[in-house]
Amino acid sequence: MSAPNSDYDPKQVAALGEDEVAQARDAALAAIEAADSLDALKAVRIAHTGDRSPLALANREIGALPPQARKDAGKRIGQARGAVNQALAARGAALEALEEERRLVEETVDVTLPTDREPVGARHPITTIQEHVADLFVAMGWEVAEGPEVEAEWLNFDALNLGPNHPARTMQDTFWVSPERAALVLRTHTSPVQARSMLTRTPPIYVVCPGRVYRTDEADATHMPVFHQVEGLAIDRGLSMAHLKGTLDHFAAAVYGPEVTTRFRPSYFPFTEPSAEVDLLCYVCHNDPGAVADCGTCRGEGWIEWGGCGVVNPRVLVACGVDPEEYSGFAFGMGLDRTITSRYDIADLRDLWDGDIRFTEPFGVGL
Known part of the structure; x- marks a missing residue:
């Protein structure tokens, strides 16, 4: 092959x-x-x-x-x-x-351009003013003190010269916590924080106490069952009403403007003696004779009611362990909600709590 x-x-x-x-x-x-x-x-x-x-x-x-x-x-x-x-x-x-x-x-995105996709939102004006007031007093050398909102009856009343049969207890519209024997309340003011400060600190004491308080008020344009206060307490040697007046004038000028001052009107509070109501010089008309009659902010008064104050009652000092023979002090308290409504001409207090972002946006983020 x-x-x-x-x-x-x-x-x-x-x-x-x-x-x-x-x-x-x-x-x-x-x-x-x-x-x-x-x-x-x-x-x-x-x-x-x-x-x-x-x-x-x-x-x-x-x-x-x-x-x-x-x-x-x-x-x-x-x-x-x-x-x-x-x-x-x-x-x-x-x-x-x-x-x-x-x-x-x-697909490049210019991150410097403004956007309205997500609302930025705003801090609540009550939060902003609480922090502003706290910063103001810290700058003066004071301390910020806090306490529980569910408070002992003794601290809310008895330590502040409001004994079980004291007629001034009827002035406090109180939420009591069950059972009754617990002797607990939703605090009606931030004054218990002052009592706690005296019980736990050694004078000199300078504290400011902002916080939420409760009273059984019906919600309307000028009242809410939950609102906010700021109170101040100073305990030291030789303090008087003059020191109180100077402190509140500085406080008012920082919140309402440098031309605003305060005046005192005699009043009664069980935890201070002497006591006074604090009025602000109207920050719109400044009590000017030519403008005060037509001013809608103070309604022709020239002054706006702001809060209460006075020299700390010696009985309160004794109850909280402070010697009234050696120390004296002053205290004051203002409603933050009404401070906001008066400062910004808000007619209805309920606007603060309706949750409408359109209301809080003008106050900004507060950064």
Whole structure:
């Protein structure tokens, strides 16, 4: 039997010819160059390198060739496929760079521009004024003192010269906590914080006490069952009403303006003696004879009621462990809610608690 004729290839196919391979390669390169997006390039990759692409089909034919023809055909197909893969990689990198550049231009967000997508909101004016008052007194060397809102009856009344049968207890519309034997109340003022301060500190004592208090008032334009007070207490040697007047004048000027001062009117409070009501000089008309009659803020009075004050009653000092022969003191208390309503001409106290963001927004975030 004679040997196989290696010079003759009965299975030679047209797809493996040099011209055919070059044509398939050039068609792939042209399609790659023409792709103008990553999606288009993906389609070109499938068409020219996928299992049914011309070069892939030609590559399958190599195995049918005799050894001498297989080498040349394999080299030819391999070079063509390599050129196509290199072109795909280069074009992919270029298109990715273009896509990133496009996104940077089209999707860039200018973070310096104002936005109204999410409301910024605002701090509540009561919170703001509490912190403002606290900062004012801390700057004067005072301390901020706090206490529980559910308070012992003794601290809320008895320690402040409001004994069980004291007629002034009827002035306090109190929420009592059940059971009655617990002798607990929702504090009717922040004065128990003053009593706690005297019981736990050694004079000299200078504390300011802002906080929430409770009384059984019906909610209306000028009353709420839950409201806020700020009280101050100073215990030291030689303190008098003159020191109290100077402190409140400074307080009023810081809240209402430098031209606003205070005046005292005789009054009665069981925990101070002597006691006085504090009035503010009207911050609108300033009690000017030419303007006071028409002023709607003070209603022609020239003065606005602000709070109460006085020299600490010696009985309160004794109950809280302070020697009245050595120390004296003064105390004052103002409603923060009414301070806000008078300062900003708010007609209805309930506006503070309706939760309407349109009301609090004008007060700002307070930062």
